[in-house]
Amino acid sequence: MSNYSIRSQSLSKSFGRRLIFKDINFEWKDKGIFGISGPNGSGKSTLVKIIAGLIAPSSGKIIHNNSDEEIIAEKLHNHIGFVSPYLVLYEEFSAWENLNIFAKIRAVTFDEKRILFYLQQFLLDARKHDLVKTYSSGMKQRLKFIFALMHSPDVLILDEPTSNLDEEGKKVVYDIINEEGKDRIVIIASNETKDLELCNETLLLEKFKI
Amino acid sequence: MIAKPYALFKKDFSSELRTRYAINSLAMFIIVAISVILFSIGNETITESLTGGLFWVVIFFTAMSGLSRAFVSEEERGTALTLQLIAAPSTVFSGKLLFNVILVFCMNTIIALLYSALFERFIVQNFPLFLVTFLLGNIGLAAASTIIAAIIAKAGAKGTLYPVLSFPILLPLILTCVQLTLFSFDGTRFEEAKFELAIVAGYDVIMLTASYMLFDFIWKD
Numbered sequence: 001m002s003n004y005s006i007r008s009q010s011l012s013k014s015f016g017r018r019l020i021f022k023d024i025n026f027e028w029k030d031k032g033i034f035g036i037s038g039p040n041g042s043g044k045s046t047l048v049k050i051i052a053g054l055i056a057p058s059s060g061k062i063i064h065n066n067s068d069e070e071i072i073a074e075k076l077h078n079h080i081g082f083v084s085p086y087l088v089l090y091e092e093f094s095a096w097e098n099l100n101i102f103a104k105i106r107a108v109t110f111d112e113k114r115i116l117f118y119l120q121q122f123l124l125d126a127r128k129h130d131l132v133k134t135y136s137s138g139m140k141q142r143l144k145f146i147f148a149l150m151h152s153p154d155v156l157i158l159d160e161p162t163s164n165l166d167e168e169g170k171k172v173v174y175d176i177i178n179e180e181g182k183d184r185i186v187i188i189a190s191n192e193t194k195d196l197e198l199c200n201e202t203l204l205l206e207k208f209k210i
Numbered sequence: 211m212i213a214k215p216y217a218l219f220k221k222d223f224s225s226e227l228r229t230r231y232a233i234n235s236l237a238m239f240i241i242v243a244i245s246v247i248l249f250s251i252g253n254e255t256i257t258e259s260l261t262g263g264l265f266w267v268v269i270f271f272t273a274m275s276g277l278s279r280a281f282v283s284e285e286e287r288g289t290a291l292t293l294q295l296i297a298a299p300s301t302v303f304s305g306k307l308l309f310n311v312i313l314v315f316c317m318n319t320i321i322a323l324l325y326s327a328l329f330e331r332f333i334v335q336n337f338p339l340f341l342v343t344f345l346l347g348n349i350g351l352a353a354a355s356t357i358i359a360a361i362i363a364k365a366g367a368k369g370t371l372y373p374v375l376s377f378p379i380l381l382p383l384i385l386t387c388v389q390l391t392l393f394s395f396d397g398t399r400f401e402e403a404k405f406e407l408a409i410v411a412g413y414d415v416i417m418l419t420a421s422y423m424l425f426d427f428i429w430k431d
Contacts, residue, residue, distance in 0.1 A: 052295070053430075054291065054294055054295075054430065055430065056430065074298045074299070074300070075298065077294070077295055077296060077297065077298065080295065082295050086288070086291065087291055087292060087295075088287060088288035088289050088291070088292060089289070089292060090221075090225065090287075090289060090292075091287070092225055092228040092229050093224070093225070093228075097224075101217070101220075101221045102296050104213075104214075104217035104220070104221075105214055105217045105218050105221065105296050105297050105301070105305075106214075106296050106297070107213055107214050107217070147292075
């Protein structure tokens with residue numbers, strides 16, 4: 001079982017004079033599916049980027065702990081799996097090459113069996129050696145899930161996880177989310193009712209505007 | 211420690227072979243710049259100091275036309291976020307620096323070979339001095355170009371900003387390298403060029419140290 005926790009301390013973010021949210025406090029521990037919801041422009045993507053360490057908050061902080069030891073910013077990427085529509089993989093390489101390159105840069109073993117299992121699960125096995133630029137948007141979205149899962153992260157952050165996916169793709173993703181939520185922290189930022197129904201707890205961002 | 215930056219370098223190298231983001235613009239610039247200089251000289255013979263100066267002018271502008279690609283292509287294609295998710299800032303900078311150092315060495319070796327074949331006054335009398343100047347100059351050029359590329363990658367007018375920002379930063383390096391190249395043409399002894407060599411070596415150390423310290427702040431929004 002995971003001993004991972006994410007704690008937010010009075011988190012606020014503004015872009016220039018525009019306040020996105022302020023004073024967000026939460027603590028998510030061990031495992032479970034946690035939702036972030038709110039209307040367009042409420043800061044869902046901004047919040048998940050702050051949690052993933054991709055952007056800095058204006059004030060407050062996010063603390064990632066693994067077995068009561070704080071994870072330093074330099075090493076945070078090893079613990080995070082991230083999926084979003086604005087994430088772009090290298091289009092000049094095939095899916096297989098992309099995943100191989102990511103494993104090498106992360107200095108983790110490229111577990112072929114595990115990758116093949118995910119490629120089959122996400123229905124990409126037959127196209128694994130095709131260049132990513134020939135993929136449809138739905139196929140790219142499914143490949144991003146393999147990218148997020150391949151290094152067994154402690155936290156899975158999913159920003160609009162079902163965007164661009166057909167019904168079959170959505171079903172696979174929901175199964176994965178339910179499965180992963182049993183062992184680790186899964187964070188979903190979405191407006192989709194079906195996505196949020198999977199969550200044990202949901203943070204409503206419109207409450208943190210004032 | 212070197213495995214992760216090397217993997218990133220290999221990714222960039224394979225990507226460059228497939229997309230030819232930098233190689234084409236560098237090759238075109240070298241051919242055009244040297245051709246224009248040769249046409250404008252005509253049958254006249256230019257002095258050694260002018261040859262040495264023009265050599266580093268071509269190197270500077272060729273670097274300006276291609277070295278920014280290391281970061282600009284990641285930002286333009288939207289893959290910078292992916293890189294942030296798979297590697298620590300120090301790994302990204304080391305990988306990109308390695309790529310630019312090798313690119314600069316290849317590009318400048320071609321320029322030096324073309325100069326020695328096409329310019330009659332490009333005669334190196336103190337070859338070890340020329341080699342050390344070339345080596346240190348290339349490292350400084352690659353280090354400065356890499357960190358400036360990281361800065362301008364997030365800006366709007368990248369094409370204009372890159373040479374404008376690079377010029378004052380690279381000026382001390384280029385001027386000293388021109389002087390050292392002239393020394394190597396004159397056959398000046400190593401001991402007499404110690405001061406200039408120390409400036410270039412110091413420039414490299416300062417640029418590399420400052421780049422590693424600053425990159426973390428530049429890389430993350």
